[in-house]
Amino acid sequence: MDINHLKLIQNYLANANLRLSIAKVDKVSQNWRFFNMRPSYNALYFIREGEGWIKIDEQEYHPCPGQIVLMPAGSLHSISVVNDNTYRKFWCHFTAKVDTLNLFQLIHLPHVLDVPDESFMEQFFKELIDAYGSSAWTAPLQRNEILMKLVRHYLDIVPDRQISLSMLPDMQKLNTVFQYIEEHISDNVSVEQLAGLIHYNPNYFIRFFKSKMKMTPVQYIIKVRIEKTKGLLMTTDLTLEEIGRKVGMEVHYLCRVFKQFTNMSPGEFRNQIMSNR
Numbered sequence: 001m002d003i004n005h006l007k008l009i010q011n012y013l014a015n016a017n018l019r020l021s022i023a024k025v026d027k028v029s030q031n032w033r034f035f036n037m038r039p040s041y042n043a044l045y046f047i048r049e050g051e052g053w054i055k056i057d058e059q060e061y062h063p064c065p066g067q068i069v070l071m072p073a074g075s076l077h078s079i080s081v082v083n084d085n086t087y088r089k090f091w092c093h094f095t096a097k098v099d100t101l102n103l104f105q106l107i108h109l110p111h112v113l114d115v116p117d118e119s120f121m122e123q124f125f126k127e128l129i130d131a132y133g134s135s136a137w138t139a140p141l142q143r144n145e146i147l148m149k150l151v152r153h154y155l156d157i158v159p160d161r162q163i164s165l166s167m168l169p170d171m172q173k174l175n176t177v178f179q180y181i182e183e184h185i186s187d188n189v190s191v192e193q194l195a196g197l198i199h200y201n202p203n204y205f206i207r208f209f210k211s212k213m214k215m216t217p218v219q220y221i222i223k224v225r226i227e228k229t230k231g232l233l234m235t236t237d238l239t240l241e242e243i244g245r246k247v248g249m250e251v252h253y254l255c256r257v258f259k260q261f262t263n264m265s266p267g268e269f270r271n272q273i274m275s276n277r
Helices: 003-014 118-133 138-156 167-185 193-199 202-213 219-235 242-245 251-263 268-275
Strands: 016-026 033-037 042-049 053-056 059-061 068-071 076-082 086-100 112-114
Touching: 003 167, 016 076, 016 118, 016 138, 033 053, 042 118, 042 138, 059 167, 068 219, 068 251, 086 118, 086 138, 086 268, 118 138, 167 202, 193 219, 202 219, 219 242, 219 268, 242 251, 251 268
Parallel strands: none
Antiparallel strands: 016 086, 033 076, 042 068, 042 086, 053 059, 053 076, 068 112
16 A cells, blocks of 8 residues: 555544444344435444345445444445344444544445454444443443444454545545645645645635535645644654644744643643653
């Protein structure tokens, strides 16, 4: 994988926000079918028994026992039984967002994978189902912690050669813009430069970007710079002047914007992190 693409994918994963909607295990009935739905959630199916048919966008599958299926949010889903030998499956629905975008629309992954260690995968789902049904006050944290582990385990079994940035036209454009911002965050990045990358005029580019991200390109660049500042404050001993150069902001402006985002100064933020270690 191209090193710049790898860094961008790692950045998406670092900023992904996962939330569980439901987790269950069941034997599907003869009524298990729907066609051409475009849900706002991702679905993971771990097939344990039976046969069935799944279509994701234009690709058709007949997943077998021992395989796991990822049905990304925003894609076109169809499912159906094919005979009396219906699926028994572990499954969950969840959202995975990077800002306002669906993680699995930014990253292209295989929809169906063989699971090398089926008992390990099944244990993940059992723990997730238990956490989903728990009434403990810490259950929401437990659900998301297990969900993160489950998704990470799914990603771990994806062959590197099958991981790529999205091929969807709008997502390709955004990936191009995001990658440029990541690589030039210490520079004076302009809207005109970003628009030129995808051959849009600046005014149209601003409308396009805001329709996808619910913020302007300038607001997004500032957000990226503040997140990078937080990371450098947490993991290095760099001075504010050095951090400012790395994220492309003058110190006085960095301090003012940082406080708007976090309600504390960079120094207060670093001291709080140090005191919690």
